[in-house]
Amino acid sequence: MATRQSQKFVHYYSIDCAKVLFAVFVVGIHTLAPFTATLSNEAQRVITALLSMAVPFFFVASGFLLGNKLNSSNREGQQVYLRKWLYRIGRLYLLWTLIYLPYAIYGFSIEDLGFIKSLAIYTRNILLVGENFWSWPLWYLLAMFVAGCIIYLLLRCKVKRTYWYILAVLFAVSGVFIDELRANDWGGVNLYYSIFKTTRNGFFIGFPYIALGVFISSHGVRLHQIGLFVLLMIGFAAQLFDIPLSNFVTIYALFALILGLHLPTRKDDLYINMRLSSSVIYFTHMLWVGLLLLLFPKLLAIPLFVIAVTLSCLTAGVIIQYKEKGAVKLLFH
Numbered sequence: 001m002a003t004r005q006s007q008k009f010v011h012y013y014s015i016d017c018a019k020v021l022f023a024v025f026v027v028g029i030h031t032l033a034p035f036t037a038t039l040s041n042e043a044q045r046v047i048t049a050l051l052s053m054a055v056p057f058f059f060v061a062s063g064f065l066l067g068n069k070l071n072s073s074n075r076e077g078q079q080v081y082l083r084k085w086l087y088r089i090g091r092l093y094l095l096w097t098l099i100y101l102p103y104a105i106y107g108f109s110i111e112d113l114g115f116i117k118s119l120a121i122y123t124r125n126i127l128l129v130g131e132n133f134w135s136w137p138l139w140y141l142l143a144m145f146v147a148g149c150i151i152y153l154l155l156r157c158k159v160k161r162t163y164w165y166i167l168a169v170l171f172a173v174s175g176v177f178i179d180e181l182r183a184n185d186w187g188g189v190n191l192y193y194s195i196f197k198t199t200r201n202g203f204f205i206g207f208p209y210i211a212l213g214v215f216i217s218s219h220g221v222r223l224h225q226i227g228l229f230v231l232l233m234i235g236f237a238a239q240l241f242d243i244p245l246s247n248f249v250t251i252y253a254l255f256a257l258i259l260g261l262h263l264p265t266r267k268d269d270l271y272i273n274m275r276l277s278s279s280v281i282y283f284t285h286m287l288w289v290g291l292l293l294l295l296f297p298k299l300l301a302i303p304l305f306v307i308a309v310t311l312s313c314l315t316a317g318v319i320i321q322y323k324e325k326g327a328v329k330l331l332f333h
Contacts (some may be wrong), residue, residue: 063213
């Protein structure tokens with residue numbers, strides 16, 4: 001029987017649970033590269049494909065929840081909510097950029113580029129890239145902000161949702177095309193990369209995935225669980241063969257399957273804590289990774305991953321005890 005998620009449901013506990021798992025996957029992205037490099041090509045492809053689901057899942061989840069809010073408001077209410085949403089994302093980005101500033105200073109001191117050049121690169125990275133030395137998770141926030149600005153502009157221009165999705169596909173395809181041009185040493189894209197450094201940004205990644213989440217919130221999921229599982233396997237297999245945009249198929253099926261899980265509703269505090277824990281793990285793990293690498297430069301990948309996850313989870317446990325404090329809400333909500 002096909003399933004259709006209704007926007008009347010306020011809480012999505014399965015998403016809260018999945019976020020914790022994918023936050024741990026993000027730690028793996030930033031720590032396990034030396035380990036995966038020692039494995040066979042096949043094993044590397046499988047691990048890379050698994051870990052690569054993490055950030056897209058966060059985008060789609062954010063798009064889904066944003067879509068629910070937009071679906072329940074009139075045009076004026078949508079714009080008001082989106083302005084508040086953008087303010088919150090922008091605030092988080094600026095605060096965490098400041099928190100990671102000492103690592104950025106350390107990174108530029110190692111590169112020894114000089115103050116003016118370092119300041120120019122740092123400014124470029126903050127405005128256009130979303131990351132500096134050991135602050136790699138923050139690109140997600142900048143991409144979210146850019147995607148939100150695109151949606152706000154579409155709302156102001158009264159563009160129909162259908163054209164949102166078409167634009168999202170065009171952006172996603174353009175990102176793949178630009179990467180292919182660079183891979184084939186076409187010099188015409190050098191200017192783009194000298195400015196933006198990567199296509200991993202709000203235009204080519206953030207907006208398409210958030211639009212996918214909005215699409216799911218607006219149109220529901222009409223495939224049976226078995227069909228979604230088959231689609232997930234097809235998408236994952238396509239990822240192993242590096243078929244462009246196959247990750248969108250994988251994430252759509254995975255998110256829909258997770259959305260369809262019905263978890264007990266009597267443990268609301270547990271799910272709230274899990275939601276908060278995922279944010280804490282995501283945003284703080286590189287603080288621990290950086291510290292560990294400074295103290296133990298020769299620390300191997302797997303111990304680094306395990307210790308970083310453990311310390312991040314302990315940090316989440318502490319933060320949960322103070323979840324009603326203003327500072328916690330400012331940094332993790």
